Amino acid sequence: MFCALVALGAACLSPTVTAAPNAFTLSSTAFANGGLIPRVHECTSGGGNDPAKKNESPPLAWSGAPAAAKSYAIVMRDLDNNNLIHWVIYDIPAATASLPQNVQHVYQPPVPAGSRQVYYRGSASLYGYQGPCSPSTVNTYEFVVHALNRASLTTLNNTSSTQTAARAIAAASIGTARMTGES
Template identity: 40%
Template sequence: MRSPESTAGVQFALTSPEFPEGGAIPSRYTCDGDDVSPPLEWSGAPESAASLALVIDDPDARGFVHWVVYNIDPSASGGLPAGWSEDAEFQGSNDFGRMGYGGPCPPSGAHRYRFRLLALDTMLDLTGAPTAQRLTDAAAGHVLAEAQLNASYRRAR
């Protein structure tokens, strides 16, 4: 990764209006609810960013991937609304074996979820249903900045 760009002293950040950093993901965004993607907002993206890429994974399940999205417009007003994944282009395959968002659905106990947003100096030329690894490989050498949001989820049983 290259040295992160400064955006007039503003740090690149990823947040959600539905849960705080380190907080619990509401069940609406999981397999126990509507299983729609949560709303996400960012700020401080480098001005030279051509696109953003997002990967959500579960480090407690060997990095199980829940969502891969790329070529997001960094100037998108308001970020990504809840349920955005249903109609979106430029999505990859998740580890559930399908395209788009697959919400948290841990087998037991609380699991952590890592939302990683990359600011890139290029659009990614990916075809088919790229995996998180293919996205990461394509982004290598093009990352201007990275923002991360961490959350958790425990199923009620």
């Protein structure tokens, strides 16, 4: 603090304090970071008839993204299974800061408008979210939201692989936020 004598009193000037920018964060109302992913978000493939498993994507919300973000993408991986990619959704408009539960399993879901999903090729073949499928082990699943430097990933289309999409997203990423869940 700098103080100077001014007329009959002292005037003190405080140094300029610049607030740190908000941290880019990702959260879900379905589970806490590092917590147990509810069964409604687990896959329906792999045998068994558990009615609680519905393969619904969890609701996700993010805040504090870089101001330069022109769109968003989310990549979900199974960290305990060779980083197997379970979900890629991209071209999420910059004005969007959340996804609802159960994003429709189509290439171009109606919500969020303008977004696209990659076709998952595995135990279940479908567009979009493929929930945790670890019947005999507890695995860690990572959700990463990427702030992207472009509004659309025009090199991707409805036949792009999850790996190709993940590389394109990483190349356009200007910031990330992540959370994990166990299942």
